[in-house]
Amino acid sequence: MAGQPLLEIHDLSKRFAQRAGREPPPWVIQDLSFTVGEGEFLTIIGPSGSGKTTLLNMIAQIDSASGGSVRFQSQIAPIADPKALNPGLSCQIGYVTQEDNLLPWRTTLRNVLFPLEVQGRLNDETRAHAQMLIRAVGLAGFEDHYPHELSGGMRKRASLIRTLVYDPPVILMDEPFGALDAQTRAQLQEDLLRLWDLGRKTIVFVTHDIAEAIALGDRTLVLTRAPARIAGEHKITIPRPRDIRGIMTHSEFGPLYQRIRAELQ
Amino acid sequence: MTSQDTALELTQPSRLQRQYYAVIAGRIGLALLLLAAWKTGADRAGPVYVADPFQVIERIFVDTQSGVLLRHIYVTLRLSAMGFAIGCFFGVALPFLLRRMPRLTNAVEPYIMASVGVPKYALVPLFILWFGIDDAPKLWLVGLLVFYPIFIAVFAGIRNVDRRLINMARIVGASETKISREVIWNSLLPFFFAALKIALPRAVSAAIIGEFLVGNEGLGYMIEYSRQNFDTTGVFAGIVVATALVLVINAMLVEVDRRFNAWRPTERHMEL
Numbered sequence A: 001m002a003g004q005p006l007l008e009i010h011d012l013s014k015r016f017a018q019r020a021g022r023e024p025p026p027w028v029i030q031d032l033s034f035t036v037g038e039g040e041f042l043t044i045i046g047p048s049g050s051g052k053t054t055l056l057n058m059i060a061q062i063d064s065a066s067g068g069s070v071r072f073q074s075q076i077a078p079i080a081d082p083k084a085l086n087p088g089l090s091c092q093i094g095y096v097t098q099e100d101n102l103l104p105w106r107t108t109l110r111n112v113l114f115p116l117e118v119q120g121r122l123n124d125e126t127r128a129h130a131q132m133l134i135r136a137v138g139l140a141g142f143e144d145h146y147p148h149e150l151s152g153g154m155r156k157r158a159s160l161i162r163t164l165v166y167d168p169p170v171i172l173m174d175e176p177f178g179a180l181d182a183q184t185r186a187q188l189q190e191d192l193l194r195l196w197d198l199g200r201k202t203i204v205f206v207t208h209d210i211a212e213a214i215a216l217g218d219r220t221l222v223l224t225r226a227p228a229r230i231a232g233e234h235k236i237t238i239p240r241p242r243d244i245r246g247i248m249t250h251s252e253f254g255p256l257y258q259r260i261r262a263e264l265q
Numbered sequence B: 001m002t003s004q005d006t007a008l009e010l011t012q013p014s015r016l017q018r019q020y021y022a023v024i025a026g027r028i029g030l031a032l033l034l035l036a037a038w039k040t041g042a043d044r045a046g047p048v049y050v051a052d053p054f055q056v057i058e059r060i061f062v063d064t065q066s067g068v069l070l071r072h073i074y075v076t077l078r079l080s081a082m083g084f085a086i087g088c089f090f091g092v093a094l095p096f097l098l099r100r101m102p103r104l105t106n107a108v109e110p111y112i113m114a115s116v117g118v119p120k121y122a123l124v125p126l127f128i129l130w131f132g133i134d135d136a137p138k139l140w141l142v143g144l145l146v147f148y149p150i151f152i153a154v155f156a157g158i159r160n161v162d163r164r165l166i167n168m169a170r171i172v173g174a175s176e177t178k179i180s181r182e183v184i185w186n187s188l189l190p191f192f193f194a195a196l197k198i199a200l201p202r203a204v205s206a207a208i209i210g211e212f213l214v215g216n217e218g219l220g221y222m223i224e225y226s227r228q229n230f231d232t233t234g235v236f237a238g239i240v241v242a243t244a245l246v247l248v249i250n251a252m253l254v255e256v257d258r259r260f261n262a263w264r265p266t267e268r269h270m271e272l
């Protein structure tokens, strides 16, 4: 990681608005600080309900923060004011959400082309790039299918390449493979690493699965239960390219897994 | 459609086909039964109260040949279409405008909802007073009756749009206009078509009632004029033609709906 970090999260805090007649809601995230380097694959592990989605929503600027700051390329983003939010930071932060959020009335291909279309960047070259991504994740032949005609894994692939297609410098991923069976999940993890190797984007990947966090990341942050704080930070030096299915047998894996599990208690 | 459904369909085509023909036969039988009931009723009640179905058909035939009926149909359709276009335009545009102004929406919503309760037909005398006896009062009537179902459906549709889809579109850089056109419009199409199923027949009904009250052309005028002249056959002919008109419009709407919403998952067992 060289020089200035690409993304700096400083003292970020969040509590949701109080509802009439209820107790003030607790802090979901409190004084959370970390940085992400350019080209780094950062994984974040936290138990369910620890505020991982809330954290990514704030970084993507679809939700406001109650305190703290987010800097991108040293530029401060005004994320405390709901009216000043700039979702996706002018297409610089991509977000693969927990649900696939495909547009149900668009076919696979037209869903993947959607970002290019709204950004006015649809041309022969970007189209060819989209086709290449579709083939790379095994969706060839399903271009004209609607989302409800795809399996869960295919929808995940489509939503993944919908973000990759417009090449944002940072990509946030929220448990993208959480709801899939083990086999599909391993396949998609491999696809993701292969695609990441081609472009080396900066990725912030959230998961509740320790093995996944180790297998994918350069570094992993462990979050506590809400209010989320950082319970531990680990560099993962397992060399790339990694063999996802065989990663458990790597000597670094076992001890790291144990330490992270202890921190999650 | 899963592969299982396909297998089912391939092995039992004759059963499905038989069911389909049975439904068609049933429909034709029911139509004949209704016609017989109408004929019997006409014979019992006498031609002053219930016109003979065959005379009604003959009348429709004769009036069509002379061109009178086509003129009436044209006048009514034109009025319905213009009133519909006006009501539909405002019914769609207003919710989209209000979407940008949440505070104003909160302020005016109870008033709009309360105004739904005003019986529109009761306003016709006022419209005549204000707008004269040309097309204007009738257009107001048709427009208002079309406006409400569409406004309410589109308004509710906009509120029901999946926030996550809007957030996704914002993140990938879609402008507010693009979000309106792509995400919101497509999300509320099912609501819109449901409203059209109410609004389109209403437009024709409202036009006919408007013609009862004002003017000297159109199906409504034809029905009312026949009644005043104790021409029950004319009244029935007008009703039959108006019903046929609405049925044709509905069939066209179903077809358009099918094309626009081809992406929606179909429930195959519902079609059997």
Ligand SMILES: Nc1ncnc2c1ncn2[C@@H]1O[C@H](COP(=O)(O)OP(=O)(O)O)[C@@H](O)[C@H]1O
Pocket (backbone or CB within 6 Å): A016, A028, A046, A047, A048, A049, A050, A051, A052, A053, A054, A055, A226
């Ligand atoms: N819109 C919201 N309003 C109120 N509370 C919320 C909202 N979204 C999430 N929360 C609360 O914030 C906490 C963290 O949620 P979330 O960020 O979804 O966790 P995770 O993604 O780690 O499972 C949960 O306790 C949840 O109830």
Ligand SMILES: [Mg+2]
Pocket (backbone or CB within 6 Å): A052, A053, A054, A098, A174, A175
């Ligand atoms: Mg979550």
